[in-house]
Amino acid sequence: MTVRTRFAPSPTGYLHIGGARTALFSWLHARQNAGAFVLRIEDTDRERSTPEAVQAILDGMTWLGLDWDEGPYFQSQRTDRYREVIDRLLAEGQAYHCYCTKDELDAMREAQREAGHKPMYDGRCRNRSEPREGVDPVVRFRAPDAGKTVADDRIHGRVAFDNAELDDLIIARSDGSPTYNLTVVVDDWDMGITDVIRGDDHLNNTPRQMQILAALGVEPPRYAHVPMILGEDKKRLSKRHGAVSVLQYRQDGFLPEALINGLARLGWSHGDDEVFTRDDLLRLFRVDDVGKQASVFNQDKLLWLNGTYIRAREPAELVEPLTEQLQSRGLDPAAAPADLEAIIASLQERSKTVAEMADTGRFFFADFEAFDAKAAQKNLKPAVEEPLQAVRDGLAGLTEWTAESVHGVIQAVVDARDLKFGKVAQPIRVAVTGGTVSPPIDVTLRLLGQATTLERLDRALVYIRERAA
Numbered sequence: 001m002t003v004r005t006r007f008a009p010s011p012t013g014y015l016h017i018g019g020a021r022t023a024l025f026s027w028l029h030a031r032q033n034a035g036a037f038v039l040r041i042e043d044t045d046r047e048r049s050t051p052e053a054v055q056a057i058l059d060g061m062t063w064l065g066l067d068w069d070e071g072p073y074f075q076s077q078r079t080d081r082y083r084e085v086i087d088r089l090l091a092e093g094q095a096y097h098c099y100c101t102k103d104e105l106d107a108m109r110e111a112q113r114e115a116g117h118k119p120m121y122d123g124r125c126r127n128r129s130e131p132r133e134g135v136d137p138v139v140r141f142r143a144p145d146a147g148k149t150v151a152d153d154r155i156h157g158r159v160a161f162d163n164a165e166l167d168d169l170i171i172a173r174s175d176g177s178p179t180y181n182l183t184v185v186v187d188d189w190d191m192g193i194t195d196v197i198r199g200d201d202h203l204n205n206t207p208r209q210m211q212i213l214a215a216l217g218v219e220p221p222r223y224a225h226v227p228m229i230l231g232e233d234k235k236r237l238s239k240r241h242g243a244v245s246v247l248q249y250r251q252d253g254f255l256p257e258a259l260i261n262g263l264a265r266l267g268w269s270h271g272d273d274e275v276f277t278r279d280d281l282l283r284l285f286r287v288d289d290v291g292k293q294a295s296v297f298n299q300d301k302l303l304w305l306n307g308t309y310i311r312a313r314e315p316a317e318l319v320e321p322l323t324e325q326l327q328s329r330g331l332d333p334a335a336a337p338a339d340l341e342a343i344i345a346s347l348q349e350r351s352k353t354v355a356e357m358a359d360t361g362r363f364f365f366a367d368f369e370a371f372d373a374k375a376a377q378k379n380l381k382p383a384v385e386e387p388l389q390a391v392r393d394g395l396a397g398l399t400e401w402t403a404e405s406v407h408g409v410i411q412a413v414v415d416a417r418d419l420k421f422g423k424v425a426q427p428i429r430v431a432v433t434g435g436t437v438s439p440p441i442d443v444t445l446r447l448l449g450q451a452t453t454l455e456r457l458d459r460a461l462v463y464i465r466e467r468a469a
Contacts, residue, residue, distance in 0.1 A: 003035030004194045007061075007068075008187070010042045011053035014245035015060035017237065017297065018199060018229050021263040025226060026197045027066045028264075028285045038191055039071035044183060046076065060246035064256050065278070073191070075183050082178040085186050085216070086139055086171060094215040095171060098125040098140045099132035120167040139172035141182075141212060149207035154224035155290050156200070161207035169208055181205055185212045193221050197287060200225035224287045227267050227294045237297055253325055253355025255313075258306040266295040274301075275308060307352040315341040318348065318357075325358035331365040337449040338364070346439035346447060360437055364447060367456075368434035371463065375430045380460055382468040384427040387413050391428060392457040401450045407442035431460030 005026040009019050030037040039061070043049040058072065089095035098121075100108075109119035126142065149161045171182040178186075184205075188196065203225045210220045229237045249259055261276050267290045270276070276284070310318065319340055323333045333340055343364050344357070351357040362368075371380065394409035410428070414421050425441040432453055438444045445453045 001194060003030055003033035004038060004192050005030045005035065005197060006038040006040050006188070006191065006193050007066075008040040008042050008184070008198075009057050010045065011050060011057060012045055012048040013053055014247065015057045016245065017263065017266075020060065020064060020066075020246050020259070021229070021266055022198055022226065023061060023066050024064070024260060024263050025224075025268075025285075025287060025290070026195075028281055029195060029197060029287050030069075031282055032285070035194075036069040037067075038073070038193065039068035040073045040187055040191070041071075041075065042180075042183070043074055043076045044177065044180075049076075056245065056247060063250055064246065064260060070191070073187070075187065078183075078187070079178070081190065082183055082186055083176070086178065086182065089141065089171070089212075089215060090139065092215075093142065095139050095141050096126060096128070096168075097131070097137035098168075098170070099128065099135045099137045100125060101135065118165065120165075123168055126168070136174040138170045138174050140168040141171045141208075141215070143168050143208070143211055149210055151203075151206045151210060151223055153203070153206075154222060154288050155227075156203065156225055156292055159203065159206075163207075166207060166211075171212070181208050182212065185209050185216075188221055189213065189216065189218050195224065195287075196221045197224045197226065200227055224290070226290055227292060229266055230294045230296050232296055232298060234296070251328070251355075253321070253353030253357070254302070254306050255309045255321065255354070258302065258309045261305050261309075262302045265301075266297060267291050267293075275305065303352045310348050310351055310354065310357070313348070315344040315348065318344045318354065321354045322357060325354050326365060329358060329362070331358070331362065333365065335365050336447075337452055338447040343447055346443050350439075363433040363435075363438070370434070371430060371460075372435045375434075375436045376463070379427045379430045379436070380464050380467070382464060384424070385461060385464045385468075387417055387419065387424050388427055388431065388457065388464070389461060390416075391424065392454060392461065395445070395450065395457070396454055398450065401446060403440075403442040403446045406445045410441065427460075428457070432456040 007019075007023040007026050009015060009023075027037050029035070041054055041057070043054070054072075061068070086095065090097075105121070108122060108124075112119045112122075121140070123145070125140070131137070143166050144163045147163050149163055149166070151159045151161070153159055169181060170179055172178050187193075206223055206225075213220045231237050246259070250256075257278060260278060260281070264276055264281050264285065265274065268285060269289075269291075270284050322340070322344060326333050336343055343361055347357045347361050351360065390413045391410055394413065395406065398405050398409065410424060411421070414424050426436065429438050429441055429444065430436060432438075432444065432448060439447075448456075
């Protein structure tokens, strides 16, 4: 049997962390078993589904490298097929029309609550044969009312559901549109899905879907319900915990492999290891090893992972994401005085995100309008004018502009005045970058180039003199 998994997001919003993890686990399981990964868009909620959300899902999947073998299929294009299955269930007595009004259903449930019972549909239209004038009926599935429905879940184990607790669910609304549990069953059946990997918030849907499949004479797929994701406060993950669009992580300067690594560790582990490449995951991940307990999303750990991947990449591999970050800030990568890969190499050791790299290295691509006020107050004092001037004059005399020659000039000025290196290096840094953060000062000046360095040192010297006047 060929393994076939699916990811079936609803395009009523962005692709978030929980959905991306489900897609990853499904993708890994298919790839490990030489199977197929199907992408299905569950867009039957026409009021809330948007083309923009669909595109965001596709873009997010593409950025993460979760390529699909089939699809995307759209439920909105399969209405006739759902109607065909509903008609079959009606014809075979596995479903029936229900003419109960909303007021009648509300009264029924209220009476059940008052009697101390679980509110649920009581099957009063099960044997009704005559239509009710003025009422457009819904279609309900005739669920078994005795025994148990048992799901052998690959994560939660054997889960038994008492059929008496499961009422006759609606599979078609009064306007004829199919409901979620019906469309999912038909889609998984038609698409030959063998393994359903999804969030455990769907676990309670499983017995209903298994019952419909049984009524159709179809073997159910194997189910694996992954635990939900919590924020660090142990509450359900939300935007305040970082549960933003997957594409927002791209905008924030995360690398796709770091996010993939972080997602894989939400509910799954392999010893005490934290860093897993995509090849590692394809070799080691097993859906059966996913834990039952909810996992906690840790933004700091994701930042650490991202920094690890940034440091491990060749500078050439970071050119595209850095270019994207620079352009989003209105900066021209071509305006840099040095090779972009050399600038990246100087920045990547201390950067946790590519966005941080772009912000830290902004001075390479555009001049700054003013010094950071705090940095200038502390570092561009009258006392540094003389050594700063000496450095400027020494640098102006260099015929070879390298990090070593630049360092030699600064070190000579420091030694001649019996100063600590940082007492001169930091004022130089503020002078040429506008702030207090940059790569090592000799590397920074080498990359800026001699002309730009001298120009900015001259401006800083004017600033110091004007401040002292």
